[in-house]
Amino acid sequence: MTLSDPPGAGPQELKIVTAGIGGQGVVFATRLLAHTAIAVGLPIMASETHGMSQRGGSVISHLKIGGTQAPLIRKGTADLLLALDADEGLRNLPYVRSGGAVFVNSEDGLPADMSSHLERLRINLHSYPAAKIAMDLGIPTVANVALIGFAAAFIATTLPLDAIERTLKDIAARQLEINLKALHAGYEAGQKAGRPLPSETDEADS
């Protein structure tokens, strides 16, 4: 897959939209990525959902790593979409930019066929059954970490796995072991699913 830089954005910038349903851990997933970015020396700006929408409604968060101070990501400009729920993945698909990538917690993609649009926009869709993996590990709530592990295989140049591990030690100390298991399960699956993102120099050639 390729992630060519959008016009005007800085080289280190990574815009990530995380979507799901209240209770799935969208806020935790965002904080995990945000804290990891800080740990590797990148400034972040993110936007969380609070209040009424957390009571089982659709939840979305925006995370900008190394970008500007505006907290929201415009539709058509997100590098990555992490969808903890397939329906919410589809709903938020328009956030993804041409050349970006979608990681969805699902056995078989999105609930509707969008392949012609995805092809035209060169958006890569990756399904990963994070909920099933988490269920197998015995703790359904770590599906978010498993999906992050899967996506991490693709963005390791910006957010390395060991940095995410260290962040988990800081912010999820109580259930560290199971979170690390979920992270590693996802990462291994991600490595198998596709080659990591090309570096800056590779990109110039593509």
Added chain:
Amino acid sequence: MTIEVILGNEAIALGLVEAGCHVAAAYPGTPSSEILSGVVKFKKRLGRTIHTEWSTNEKVAFEVALAASWTGLRAAVAMKQVGLNVASDPLFSAAYQGTRGGFIVIPADDPGPHSSQTEQDSRLVALSAKVPVFDPSSPEEARSMVVDAYALSEKYGIPVMLRPTTRLCHALQSITLNDRPSSDDSMVDAGFRKDPSRWAATPKFRYELHRELNEKLHQIEQEFEISPRNSVHNEGTSNRLGIIASGVAFNNALQAMLELGAEVPVLKIGTPFPLPRKLVDEFRNQFETIVMIEEPDACIELQLSDRGNVRGRMDGTIPNAGELTPEIVSSVLAEIFAQADIDVNPLPDNLDLEAAVEATPLPIRRPRLCPGCGHRSAFFAIRKEFGAKAIYPSDIGCYTLGLNLRAVDTVFVMGAAVSFADGLYKAGQLSGEDTPIIATIGDSTFLHSGIAPLINAVHSGSRFVLVILDNHTTAMTGFQPTAASDLLADGEAASRRTSITDLVKACGVTSVAVSDPYEHETLRTDLRAAFDHTQSPDGGIAVVISRRPCLLYDPSPLYEVPVPVEVTEECDGCRFCLEAFECPALYLTTDGSRVEIDAKICVDCGQCIDACHKGFIVAESASEEG
């Protein structure tokens, strides 16, 4: 020096603690709630002595903090924007009577709105109350503006508003925590100094205070003319087009220009009232066209001396409702840039995708009460008991979601469940409408503004049933303690607490019952008795307190008696339980043939057993025995 990721509200809190705030009071409300909890967090971390409290309402919070200022201490009050309405009486007078210790009012606005009744602009309230405003554009700027706000407040003896919006309040930003000592506190001259012509001013003195206030504002405007909070960005990039922007919208404008690949000069206004008019006029006169980017309303635009070359909300260029999202800012700017012959990058070519997604039927995920929520059980019982005909006034909180269970007919403002029940009864007496009125209100909302209307209703002879949904906390906003809780804002034990039962009795209500909503039959018996009281010749208002702690706040009572349930083979998928009970843990199988239980989120409360009138939802052990 450490770098941390903190929430915008916590950045404001950090600013307050660093700037030597002594008293911080608030009433919770999205998007403002994490300001006070942030003050608690940082006062503990930095070892500061600060009085922090969740007051009973915003007016109380405002006055507690203001009194501290009148003794020379630094104080702050935080609330959501509609909370400022509750505190507007003290706000207007505080502008006249002034302050001694620095005093900051922090109302969080909610363009969108995401979690509010209105999209009102608190800067316009400040304009009306004659209070200067700082309008931060990022968490880091909000933190540093606290210092400016205290300095300005103390220099002029005036309350100062710091106005964040949702996207700032709930932004996460990396912030550098300095190990520098917090600014010296100003307790040296602390203590109340008698000054009746100010602190107890009669109308004659108020005229003088008004003149004094106007003079303060005049001088503050001069100060704002040279304040670094107002600055020009992208200077010299265009002489045709300029932008005047403030708050988070300023950053959205910069981001939009970056993505459009075109830049024009931007005057960032950090002090929207009193507007530094000379500075703004000089900027405005340099350009053929000026675009105004501010939200949620037109505070700066309204103050412009000439709007001849200005495009904003007044001429319809900027939508006059809703949030200024990056999409809106980008499309507005792209269009205006094109008109000014400025080349821009094309907007992302994903409109087809967006249309395709919109054409796909997706589940509408309306917010729902949590699995095991006692409110659901109470609403289910209420609805069973009083049916479709009764009128159900309700209020602001999680239990607004009783809408989904068709047991909520009105949601207005804090406390209005009680005054609406009162008013509906009185109107019904005149029009001959004799419909049962069953009002619901949460414990925190009742203490906030339900007591005065209850006294009013009792004294004027109204008759209705009031159900106080007491879950021991302010749940929707993140479990802040109420006056009936045994905890204080900083986690310390409260030495005394208010009894809602005694309070209701003291209002003159003679029929008061306390019920556990998990005990359906008992609750329904209490509801029936309450209704009978409203119908009996010597009866009146009846109150039922439906008491069970919020499950997210205190799950211990649930753990004592877990009731795992299952759906029997006979379930025919009639959907009654889904519609009348609406627990997120109950779902219809994809073929629609039956209902099943989502073990991932079910909390074993057993409450849905009563939700199937055919008896197909049963306790697990019961089915094994059978």
